[in-house]
Amino acid sequence: MDIVQHIWMGVLAVFQGPPTAAWLPIPIALVMVAAGFVTGVAVGATPGLAGPMAMAVSLPILISVFGYEPDALSPVLGFLIGVMKGATIGGAVPAILFNTPGTPDASLTTFDGHPMTKKGEATKALRIAHFSSVSGDTFSDIVLFVCAPFLAVLVEAYLDLPEKTALILLSMSFIAAVVGKSVAKGLLAAGLGMLAAYVGTGEEFYPRLTGDVPALAQGFPTVVAVLGVLILGEVFKAIEDLMREKARTGAIARQDLSGGDGLSWAEVKRCLPFIRNSAVIGTMIGALPGVGSTLAATLGYASGRKMQQRRGGAKFGTGAPEGVAATEAANSAVSGSNLIPVLSLGIPGNAAAVFLILAMDSIGGFNPGPAVFRVPSDGFNSEMIIAFGIFTTMAFANILNWIIGGRIMRMMAIVARIPSQILLPSVLLVTLLGLYAQETSFTSLWMAIGFGVLGYLMRKLGISVLPFVIAFILAGTLKNTARQAFSASGGDPYFLFDSPISISFIALTVVIIVMTARRKAEVA
Amino acid sequence: MRERVNQDVILGALALLFGCFIALYWAPIDSDTGIAEKVRSRWSIGDALAPTVAGVVIATSGFFIALGGILRGTKSTLSAKNLTYLIFFLVIVFSGFLTMRYAGPIIAGALGEEYRVLRDERPWKYIGFILGGGGMIFGLMSLAEGRISLRRLILALLIAAALALIYDLPFEDLLLPPNGDV
Structure with a gap:
């Protein structure tokens, strides 16, 4: 089978998949994408919640419902992709209406979005945010569909085991270096992530680093560590922030929604150059592991501001629609291209990608990485069919977004008004419930709380949690690849320095760490 | 103005000690095999290598966190x-x-x-x-x-x-x- 036939099989796997129910003969993958999309918009529209949180909570439930067979991949990944897409546009709702950014990248949307609301142009601001967001996202997805297979083929053709080991080291160091304010703290987080991943997971009969504690013999379940550090740690901190806000101001802030206005074609046309510019910036930033949507939004906004100064339109920061367009197109364009390292290298670039990898890892039958796009000389590559099925669900989510996304986004304004002091404890319980559904053991809940405490302390000490999570996930692959490379080299301890490519990767690792540390030290 | 307690120095020192503890004591003593081992005349990576590497990363980053704290001072964020x-x-x-x-x-x-x-x-x-x-x-x-x-x-x-x-x-x-x- 050639690549075109694989693409067609991937499309058919989604559109001719099993029906949802006897009374609903629509393929289940499509229904799950739609359900995930609505959930994502609702979650994104709720201040204090974000897409990865909803993905974290729903993943154990989805796996419990759909099971561990490869057939489960399509509906489970469809739902998670829907959440990821929905949350991207939902995040603009509280930023524009209540001046409350749900996520850090949405904080730039408040600069012009909320002044527009104050001027009575709330609906117009939401429409611009939606149009820009979907445009950026669609562009980014197209780049993903084209680039990921080519990159994977290149990796597969030129990288052997030592080069792959060096590439994983490079990716982990890159994420640790660029995320957060301090390179050393990023590396500390990555070291802790690796350490946690290596508990109980050795090759020998005795489970290493367990101190003979039976509960640790199987190691920390990935979902427990990731949800604990990423989600519970955030909930711990967010509840404390509410408590301090109440103590300082006497009340927890709630804001009112004001009026709206339509969007004309002339206004859309005026925003198009800003959207185009930001979509390219966001896509390029998104393809780099660990460099998140906040940087994309910042660069998109800064570039848009310069463009506006040259054009002489309304000044950014005073309610300029172009400001909303520049920010939203940039931060949404990250979501598609962020999957380039996931699908071509098996390396998650951000928190949302972490949960997609977790789902693939938990269910099995699909190992993201360069082998996914290998065209077999005989028969078919089931992983490539699944990959094109994932692309199909992403394209379907985009179509859904174009057609009904804006309407759902405006409807979700009501969700944004749920008080955080009710929402956050409920999120904590839902997360624990989801964990229990998958692990069915109180031990895993205690472990999750332990990782939550670690996540809280890391946040308070200015240590980014993303390098921890990425290192935890990649540590197993790093260990296995290094082990195989070492054996294949006949026990050469310098196997990482055997080829020019792996030497380049190692040199690049050192250069990135040193250069980023110097730049951050100058900024500080 | 410098803070009375330099948070990064304390964090860095703790990380340095913890990293050394893992690399020099915990990983070797609590793993079945060492850094590398010879099985049937072929060398392979032992169970202690990966946690030792993690310990070295933790210790090194701890050293640089503490050094940064000494050179630049820090504002306490954990109270x-x-x-x-x-x-x-x-x-x-x-x-x-x-x-x-x-x-x-x-x-x-x-x-x-x-x-x-x-x-x-x-x-x-x-x-x-x-x-x-x-x-x-x-x-x-x-x-x-x-x-x-x-x-x-x-x-x-x-x-x-x-x-x-x-x-x-x-x-x-x-x-x-x-x-x-x-």
Whole structure:
């Protein structure tokens, strides 16, 4: 089978998949994408919640419902992709209406979005945010569909085991270096992530680093560590922030929604150059592991501001629609291209990608990485069919977004008004419930709380949690690849320095760490 | 102005010590094989290598964090107030867990029944989760708002009950806590 036939099989796997129910003969993958999309918009529209949180909570439930067979991949990944897409546009709702950014990248949307609301142009601001967001996202997805297979083929053709080991080291160091304010703290987080991943997971009969504690013999379940550090740690901190806000101001802030206005074609046309510019910036930033949507939004906004100064339109920061367009197109364009390292290298670039990898890892039958796009000389590559099925669900989510996304986004304004002091404890319980559904053991809940405490302390000490999570996930692959490379080299301890490519990767690792540390030290 | 306690120096020193402890003591002593081993005349990586590398990364980063703290000074972001909050938070969560785990068996025991036999039946299978989970939500809401109210207690119990029904009614195979442990 050639690549075109694989693409067609991937499309058919989604559109001719099993029906949802006897009374609903629509393929289940499509229904799950739609359900995930609505959930994502609702979650994104709720201040204090974000897409990865909803993905974290729903993943154990989805796996419990759909099971561990490869057939489960399509509906489970469809739902998670829907959440990821929905949350991207939902995040603009509280930023524009209540001046409350749900996520850090949405904080730039408040600069012009909320002044527009104050001027009575709330609906117009939401429409611009939606149009820009979907445009950026669609562009980014197209780049993903084209680039990921080519990159994977290149990796597969030129990288052997030592080069792959060096590439994983490079990716982990890159994420640790660029995320957060301090390179050393990023590396500390990555070291802790690796350490946690290596508990109980050795090759020998005795489970290493367990101190003979039976509960640790199987190691920390990935979902427990990731949800604990990423989600519970955030909930711990967010509840404390509410408590301090109440103590300082006497009340927890709630804001009112004001009026709206339509969007004309002339206004859309005026925003198009800003959207185009930001979509390219966001896509390029998104393809780099660990460099998140906040940087994309910042660069998109800064570039848009310069463009506006040259054009002489309304000044950014005073309610300029172009400001909303520049920010939203940039931060949404990250979501598609962020999957380039996931699908071509098996390396998650951000928190949302972490949960997609977790789902693939938990269910099995699909190992993201360069082998996914290998065209077999005989028969078919089931992983490539699944990959094109994932692309199909992403394209379907985009179509859904174009057609009904804006309407759902405006409807979700009501969700944004749920008080955080009710929402956050409920999120904590839902997360624990989801964990229990998958692990069915109180031990895993205690472990999750332990990782939550670690996540809280890391946040308070200015240590980014993303390098921890990425290192935890990649540590197993790093260990296995290094082990195989070492054996294949006949026990050469310098196997990482055997080829020019792996030497380049190692040199690049050192250069990135040193250069980023110097730049951050100058900024500080 | 420099702070009296240099937080990064303390963090860096602790990380340096912890990293050295892992690389020099914990990883070698608590692994079956060393850094590398020879099996049937072929060398392969031993179980202690990966945690040793993690320890070296932790120790090195700790050294640079401490060095940065000494050279530039730091502003403390973790205070005694944060730790006090964390203790309160954990007390609420642990109380919720204990209630979740033991409320059902205690109530069943008081009525002369055995919980293990009843754990698949309504309303028994919900008791621990609603009381423990609802109590946890109520405690955390009260912590955030700085006050206790009956309305919030009722709301918390209703949220926990709603979650129990959302999970339990459509998904037959999902177990609510603590029913997988008892």
